[in-house]
Amino acid sequence: MGQDITLKEKSQRTSILKPVISKITTVFKQEKMFESLKKLGITVLSITLFIGLWHLGSKALYNKEANFTIAKALEDQGQAAADAVQACIASGDSSCQPNTLPSPSQVWTSLLALIDDYYIIKQDKIDDAIENAPLNAEIRQFNIDNAAQIAAGDIEARQEIEYTGRSSFLDIVVTSIKTVFAGFLLALFIAVPIGIIIGLSPSLRNAFNWFIQIFKPVSPVVWYLLVFMIVKTLYIGNSSDNSFVISFISVGLCAMWATLVNTAMGVASVDQDYINVAKVLKLGTFQKIFKVILPSSLPLIFTGLRITLSVAWMVLIAIELLAQSKGLGLFVWEEFNNGANDSNAKILVAMFVIGIIGFLLDRLMLTVQNAVSFNKVEGV
Amino acid sequence: MNAINTKQNLATDNVIFNSSNDVMLDLSELKKVYPTPKGDYIVLENLNLKIMKEEFVTIIGHSGCGKTTMLSMIAGLNPISGGSIAVLGKGIKGPGPDRGVIFQSPSLMPWMTTLENVMLGVNQVFGHVSKKQRQDIAKYYLHKVGMEDSFNKKAKELSQGMQQRVGIARAFAIKPKVLLLDEPFGMLDSLTRGELQDILIEVWNKEKITAVMITHDVDEAIFLADRVVMMTSGPRAKIGDILDINFDRPRTRKSVLDHDDYYTYRKHLIDFLEH
Ligand SMILES: Nc1ncnc2c1ncn2[C@@H]1O[C@H](COP(=O)(O)OP(=O)(O)OP(=O)(O)O)[C@@H](O)[C@H]1O
Ligand SMILES: [Mg+2]
Numbered sequence: 001m002g003q004d005i006t007l008k009e010k011s012q013r014t015s016i017l018k019p020v021i022s023k024i025t026t027v028f029k030q031e032k033m034f035e036s037l038k039k040l041g042i043t044v045l046s047i048t049l050f051i052g053l054w055h056l057g058s059k060a061l062y063n064k065e066a067n068f069t070i071a072k073a074l075e076d077q078g079q080a081a082a083d084a085v086q087a088c089i090a091s092g093d094s095s096c097q098p099n100t101l102p103s104p105s106q107v108w109t110s111l112l113a114l115i116d117d118y119y120i121i122k123q124d125k126i127d128d129a130i131e132n133a134p135l136n137a138e139i140r141q142f143n144i145d146n147a148a149q150i151a152a153g154d155i156e157a158r159q160e161i162e163y164t165g166r167s168s169f170l171d172i173v174v175t176s177i178k179t180v181f182a183g184f185l186l187a188l189f190i191a192v193p194i195g196i197i198i199g200l201s202p203s204l205r206n207a208f209n210w211f212i213q214i215f216k217p218v219s220p221v222v223w224y225l226l227v228f229m230i231v232k233t234l235y236i237g238n239s240s241d242n243s244f245v246i247s248f249i250s251v252g253l254c255a256m257w258a259t260l261v262n263t264a265m266g267v268a269s270v271d272q273d274y275i276n277v278a279k280v281l282k283l284g285t286f287q288k289i290f291k292v293i294l295p296s297s298l299p300l301i302f303t304g305l306r307i308t309l310s311v312a313w314m315v316l317i318a319i320e321l322l323a324q325s326k327g328l329g330l331f332v333w334e335e336f337n338n339g340a341n342d343s344n345a346k347i348l349v350a351m352f353v354i355g356i357i358g359f360l361l362d363r364l365m366l367t368v369q370n371a372v373s374f375n376k377v378e379g380v
Numbered sequence: 381m382n383a384i385n386t387k388q389n390l391a392t393d394n395v396i397f398n399s400s401n402d403v404m405l406d407l408s409e410l411k412k413v414y415p416t417p418k419g420d421y422i423v424l425e426n427l428n429l430k431i432m433k434e435e436f437v438t439i440i441g442h443s444g445c446g447k448t449t450m451l452s453m454i455a456g457l458n459p460i461s462g463g464s465i466a467v468l469g470k471g472i473k474g475p476g477p478d479r480g481v482i483f484q485s486p487s488l489m490p491w492m493t494t495l496e497n498v499m500l501g502v503n504q505v506f507g508h509v510s511k512k513q514r515q516d517i518a519k520y521y522l523h524k525v526g527m528e529d530s531f532n533k534k535a536k537e538l539s540q541g542m543q544q545r546v547g548i549a550r551a552f553a554i555k556p557k558v559l560l561l562d563e564p565f566g567m568l569d570s571l572t573r574g575e576l577q578d579i580l581i582e583v584w585n586k587e588k589i590t591a592v593m594i595t596h597d598v599d600e601a602i603f604l605a606d607r608v609v610m611m612t613s614g615p616r617a618k619i620g621d622i623l624d625i626n627f628d629r630p631r632t633r634k635s636v637l638d639h640d641d642y643y644t645y646r647k648h649l650i651d652f653l654e655h
Contacts, residue, residue, distance in 0.1 A: 373491070
């Protein structure tokens, strides 16, 4: 009987508690939502502010250059010419627009134009493929018919005709992403193993120190030249395009140092307690590295990899430009030399695309990092 | 000073009564020198201590006298400058799983689960048995320390006390000949500390692994030990005095506190420390 009562009391107590608890959790949830709304609000505000300042700045620059052009016309050719120039500028005619920092709306227009251009080029490619289809079929048939002789080396296989027109902006971006990605992988596969090895041995670390100190600050341009010298020689007798290879190797070599240094530091600074545990348990070298040292240095390795990735994006433009690889770097350079009316706007589009992709890649790395390493990192 | 010397002689005499076959750990004329910029610093010198099989010894002494130094030398993590350390009559060569260590900080691998942490050692020592059996060993000890509900929790998610429980399980699970503990409960609050003392002594009662434990806590030293070893202050620290604790086992905290000799022991230790 007595037990019954206490049970009842208990259930009553919990039933009284329940609404309170749920209220607490909803308040908590609301607070959380409020937090994220506030964050979002601040972000939107700062973006608006940025675009506003940019707009004002570009307008001021525009006016300065317009006034200068008009004043110059007045001085050189008289009032009539100055009026003509002023009218031309006001009409928005592309032949006489000041060539300065484009406004946000111009950049937006360019982005839309680049997207339109993408569809035009896509159609071009399809047309091209249809036009070349009979010929390509013939070539394929020829290669099949003569397969035996081709294999024997008596006749050369014929190449199918490919699209050789302009690349769209998307193609360009994809090329750049591929370059950065390949460079990043190269850096990963060079820097992490070497970092581990020199991290494990203080004497190797000392021996390698000069090497790292000398090569770390080398500029992307010099890396490009070094890689160019080597790859060019290796590619002698090979007519295929090596610009992609040169640019990704240069990007990788230029960006790998952060990973190398961080990996070595992470491995060298593993908590002595963990090392002692490994010693007491007499773990073998392999186990010691893979069960203790690597997991404990993962946070630093990832910090290094994230820096590497961002450096890779940063040096990409310069290197692609030099290597004439059909990525964003070359795009920016060509637009700059092109000097068309919307060139500056297109350059800024490229800048934003690079920034945004870089940001997304960093988030991706952060996600991977938090998934595999034991301490969570907040992205900044 | 004189008093201490006679006491030490007494202690050494004490040891002679035991047959040498029962000696698990033998430190003889142990010396440790740390080179410092201001010349060599002799931490330990002429340190002699014999510890029997199935014995639980606690070590007290002033901070900085060289307790950790001595223990890490026994563990093989710190090179010996002079004299010798032998386990079952054989000089030690570096660290090894025959001497388990429970460190002051639990030093679990934070990226592993509790079970993986214990398995790390078990795999190493019981490589010859099946995986299932190894897991059973690990789980058995985790059960013993009350962590049966947290096999798959990551170590970093546990409280300090919980982590140290896993540390205890990890040390016992590899079935060492000697268990070395360096202030394992020093970082815990007194309530958790009591809990862990109980757990430690409970597991130890079953396994009777020779144990050497450093502590700053006089009550802890008496509660756990068969003998309390007092070290003199450094430099050139050595064994100053040894106190036999003649309480029956298994002990409970209450029976120990109620025992008439308890306060005599306590006074002895405190007198030594305040000397
Ligand atoms: N690697 C080292 N190099 C030089 N001196 C050291 C080194 N390690 C310890 N010492 C010195 O040796 C002495 C003994 O240190 P130890 O850590 O063994 O003392 P302890 O008795 O464990 O002290 P505590 O009770 O505070 O833990 C101290 O004076 C310390 O400063
Ligand atoms: Mg110590």
